[in-house]
Amino acid sequence: MAMTQKKTTRLKALFKRPETVIMPFGVMPIHAQMAEAAGFEAFEVSGGISAFWYGVPDVGILTMTEFVDHCRRVARSVDIPVFCDADTGFGPGPASVRRTVHEFIDAGVAGIHIEDQADPKKAGGQTGIALVSDEEAIGRLNAACDARDELDEDFVIVARTDGYGAGGGSLEEAIRRGKLYAEETDADVIFYEGLHTWEQIRTALAETPKPAYVIPSFTLTSRPSMEELSAMGQSIDVTPFIYPAVGETWRMLLQVREANSSKPLNDYMTAELERRGTELYGGVGDNWVKPSYQQVREMEEKYLPASMQRDYVNNPNVND
Structure with a gap:
């Protein structure tokens, strides 16, 4: 994919590929820079910024502004597209969702996922999850899609459903909602959160009429091959490489x-x-920073007068 294309265009094309694409999943600029240096084509910012950056649980405590400001720093740190968790769209109401989408686009983010949880939301895999009605979820997603189209039609909107892990939830409810969002909204992709077996995942993906993917429960540590994931229709394979x-x-x-x-x-x-x-x-921890230390040195040599040049040779660190 040509780097001259917009990041949103590149991310959208990635989700449409017939083969499963690995997407590293982290929280900080250095995580995105590491993923880029390792050769990956995109990076996802997790709601784990609540824990890593603010030291609070992922239960909707952070504001939209805190999320967007953080994701702006991540997006600016790399040349690959950055895809972000946007919780429930930071409502209440469609006007708030619209503003959320516009702010993420302005931040240079290439796409977001919006979930169908009721506020206060819970982290995936936690108990106490409740869902909004079908009508509210559809309205939330359509407000996001219309806001996308006002500024950048290639900005990716992913509809996440917690229909499996919510109180009273089930695989059937998750699939019902996934199909509903695919049919009744202009979301680009469907995301199923927290399924527990690969058979469940295979079933959900097979019944979804749009690009889709599943982030399994973190307790599901077995993994099919990339060929098997592609065959079952897993659009991206989100890889939380920061867990170790x-x-x-x-x-x-x-x-x-x-x-x-x-x-x-x-x-x-x-x-x-x-x-x-x-x-x-x-x-x-500073191998991947931009500009690199070498680039900083080159800028100093190019733009500073001789009297301000630093000695990069005659100091003890040269031989370290």
Whole structure:
């Protein structure tokens, strides 16, 4: 896909591919930059920004402005399209949903998903989920689609249903809602949240008359091949690659506590430094920043007078 195309156009085309496309899923600019550096074509910002950025649960506490401002930073940090969680559209009412879509477009985001939960919403996989009526969900999505068409028809609107995990929910209810949203709205894609088996996923995708995908329950750790996912109609395979960072960071803290010493971290860094010069080297978190340190140096050399040039040679860090 030509990089001269709008990000929204590139994301929309990605969802329409016959083959399943892996979409890395994280929360911070560095996560998007890592995904881009690894060669992925798009990145999703998770509602996990509630926990990672603000330290609060994903239950609708954050405002639309907080979400959009954060996603703007992520979108600006990379050249690949960024797709974002937009909760329930930050209502109440269609005017609020319209503003939400316009603000995400203005932020440089390429698409959003909007769910059919009632406020206050809950994170996927949590108990206590309640749904709005069919009519309210359809109105919410159509307001979003009309707002999209006012500014950028290629901006991707994904209709998410929590019909499976809501109180009294079921696979049948999820599919009924997915088909309803596909037929009664102009949403581009249908998203089923939290199904528990691959047979359920296969059934839901087969019955959906638009591009669709499922984010399974995080307890479903088995995974079909990419060929199998493509054959069952999974549009994107959302991959929360940041999960190991949570678990491994926690375990490192416990090791340091038990040792009452920084030795566990020193041992880790010794092994990490042995990877320098290879693709496997993760460093200390600034390998992927834009502009790079080398680009900053080149700008200084180009634009600063000689009296302000920095010495990048005669200092101890050169040999590090």
